[in-house]
Structure formats: structure tokens, C-alpha cells
Amino acid sequence: MDTRLKFLFDIQKILHQWGLTAYQAQVVNIAFGVFFILLLAFLSDVVSRKIIVIVIVRLVARTKTIWDDILLEKKVFNRLSHLAPAIVLWHSVGYVLVKYPVVMGITQRALTIYMIIVILLAINAFLKGLNEIYQTLPVAQGRSIKGYIQVAQIIFFSLAIILVISTLTGTSPKVLLTGLGAIAAVLMLVFKDTILGLVAGIQLSANDMLRIGDWITMSKYGADGNVMEITLNTVKVRNFDKTITTLPTYALVSDSFINWRGTEETGARRFKKSLNINMKTVKFCDEALLNRLRGIKSIREFTDRHIKKERKEGEVMLHDGEITNLTFFKK
Numbered sequence: 001m002d003t004r005l006k007f008l009f010d011i012q013k014i015l016h017q018w019g020l021t022a023y024q025a026q027v028v029n030i031a032f033g034v035f036f037i038l039l040l041a042f043l044s045d046v047v048s049r050k051i052i053v054i055v056i057v058r059l060v061a062r063t064k065t066i067w068d069d070i071l072l073e074k075k076v077f078n079r080l081s082h083l084a085p086a087i088v089l090w091h092s093v094g095y096v097l098v099k100y101p102v103v104m105g106i107t108q109r110a111l112t113i114y115m116i117i118v119i120l121l122a123i124n125a126f127l128k129g130l131n132e133i134y135q136t137l138p139v140a141q142g143r144s145i146k147g148y149i150q151v152a153q154i155i156f157f158s159l160a161i162i163l164v165i166s167t168l169t170g171t172s173p174k175v176l177l178t179g180l181g182a183i184a185a186v187l188m189l190v191f192k193d194t195i196l197g198l199v200a201g202i203q204l205s206a207n208d209m210l211r212i213g214d215w216i217t218m219s220k221y222g223a224d225g226n227v228m229e230i231t232l233n234t235v236k237v238r239n240f241d242k243t244i245t246t247l248p249t250y251a252l253v254s255d256s257f258i259n260w261r262g263t264e265e266t267g268a269r270r271f272k273k274s275l276n277i278n279m280k281t282v283k284f285c286d287e288a289l290l291n292r293l294r295g296i297k298s299i300r301e302f303t304d305r306h307i308k309k310e311r312k313e314g315e316v317m318l319h320d321g322e323i324t325n326l327t328f329f330k331k
């Protein structure tokens with residue numbers, strides 16, 4: 001303490017010269033140190049949030065790219081700015097509370113946990129922004145990466161929890177990670193749906209089985225409409241009566257569903273209908289019936305083509321069993 005910023009954090013000798021007792025000088029010295037580091041933290045917060053962030057905002061406003069606007073909207077830079085006062089406090093508290101190692105250790109641990117949370121929130125905001133940036137790209141049409149974003153969020157949240165526990169207990173993160181192997185079975189049980197959803201999402205994406213906007217039908221879950229959202233655990237379908245059905249992602253792989261994308265892309269749809277026809281009305285076409293059928297505009301060309309095919313040397317050669325009125329009805 002005799003060489004580390006003594007002139008800023010240690011004024012105890014000056015207080016002795018002013019006539020204060022050793023105890024009074026120590027209390028005032030600590031109070032002054034706390035006030036000074038809080039002042040430094042406040043100034044660093046002002047510099048980071050009021051100056052640096054404002055400069056970033058103005059720079060972003062001048063650029064033509066969209067990704068920086070999205071990151072600014074998600075407040076990634078604002079959340080990172082909260083690190084500045086925490087870093088100042090973490091380094092400064094060691095100078096003020098050097099004679100109180102227990103209090104200093106608790107304070108630094110609390111500040112460490114705070115910085116871990118701030119970094120986690122910044123990463124979470126960045127991942128959300130990354131998803132929105134991806135949605136602006138042409139390759140994103142019909143393909144969602146929200147499931148992968150959620151996997152990354154789970155990983156970072158898990159790492160943050162491990163680091164927080166490591167900070168509170170004073171143990172190495174490696175020890176905690178080693179201990180996780182013993183409870184892997186429990187984790188598999190807890191995150192069963194998440195793991196199944198991740199695998200299903202990869203299969204749906206890799207095999208191009210499902211896209212956002214696809215019209216799907218899954219009678220088992222009462223889903224018949226367009227896919228709104230594909231996440232790690234669920235798929236949301238807006239039905240044609242405007243209700244929303246939520247399906248487990250893995251159910252789209254384990255069970256069968258109908259995707260009508262091909263129908264929409266081709267602009268055509270095949271219908272299968274049963275028509276009951278009176279057998280007594282079915283008969284072979286003679287010349288009189290053919291001439292009468294020529295009066296129907298929609299089949300006139302087909303009728304003329306048939307008559308021309310059968311015409312030979314100016315005569316109509318019609319034979320029994322050649323063509324029936326059902327052929328024209330079908331046409």
C-alpha cells in the first residue's frame with residue numbers, strides 16, 4: 001500500500017498531522033477512499049454511457065448498414081458500458097480495503113458476479129440482434145436460425161452460472177465442469193426436450209422439411225395453417241381460423257405431417273372427387289352427337305380434332321366402341 005496510488009487512497013498521515021487519533025484517522029481515511037472510488041466509478045460511467053455510447057450512436061446513424069442499427073436497438077453497447085464502473089471499482093477496492101481482506105474479498109466477488117451478468121446480458125442482446133440481422137438476408141427466406149440462437153443462449157447462460165458458482169465458492173471452474181460429468185444423467189433428463197428439439201431442428205433444416213411460411217397439416221395436433229415461428233422447442237402454426245397451434249419441434253420428425261409447399265409453388269392442386277354416373281346415360285358417339293357437341297365452346301377444338309382424325313376421303317368413319325360421351329364429359 002505504500003507505493004500503490006498512496007497519494008489517492010491513503011491520507012492517514014495527513015489526518016494525524018491535523019490532530020486526529022489513529023482510530024479516527026483510519027475511519028476517515030476509509031470513508032475518503034470509498035468516496036473517491038465511488039467518484040471514479042461515477043466518472044467512468046459518465047464517460048462510457050454519456051460520451052462513448054453517444055459517439056457510437058452518431059457513428060451508427062451515419063452508416064448505411066443495417067446490422068449496426070439492430071445492435072444499437074438491442075442496446076448491446078449500452079449494456080457493455082456498465083462494465084466500466086464495475087472494472088474501476090474492482091481494481092480500486094483493493095487499495096481502500098487492503099487492511100480488510102474479508103470485506104475486500106466479498107466486494108470483489110460481488111463485483112465479479114455483476115460483471116459476469118452484464119457480459120451475459122450483452123451477449124444475449126447480441127445474439128438476439130444476430131437473429132434479426134440474419135432475417136434481413138435473402139438466405140433467411142423460409143429458414144430460421146432461432147433454434148441455434150437459443151442453443152447458444154443456453155450455453156452462455158450455463159457458463160455464466162458455472163462462473164458465478166465458482167466465484168461464490170472460490171473453486172476453479174474446471175472442478176465444477178468435472179463434477180458435471182457425475183450429474184450428466186440428470187442433465188439429460190432435465191434438458192431432454194431441448195436436446196430432442198435441437199436434433200429435430202437440425203434435421204428439419206438440413207433436409208429442408210420445414211420453412212417459415214409453409215402451409216402444413218398435422219391432424220394429430222389439430223394444426224392446419226402456415227408456420228409462424230420455429231424455435232428450439234416449439235413450432236407455432238397459425239391456422240386458417242386464426243387460432244395458433246404450438247407443436248413440439250421433435251414431433252415433426254417423429255410423426256408425419258403434410259407440407260403443402262409444393263402445391264403453393266406450382267400454383268396447382270389435384271383434387272380427388274367421386275362422381276356417380278348413371279350407366280344408362282353412357283353411349284357411343286355418332287355423327288349427330290359429335291356435331292351437337294361441337295356447339296360447346298370448351299370442347300369444340302377437341303371434337304373437331306377427333307372428327308378430323310376419323311374423316312377419310314370425305315366420309316366419317318365411326319366404329320362401335322370407338323369413343324363414348326364420357327370422354328367428352330371428362331374433357
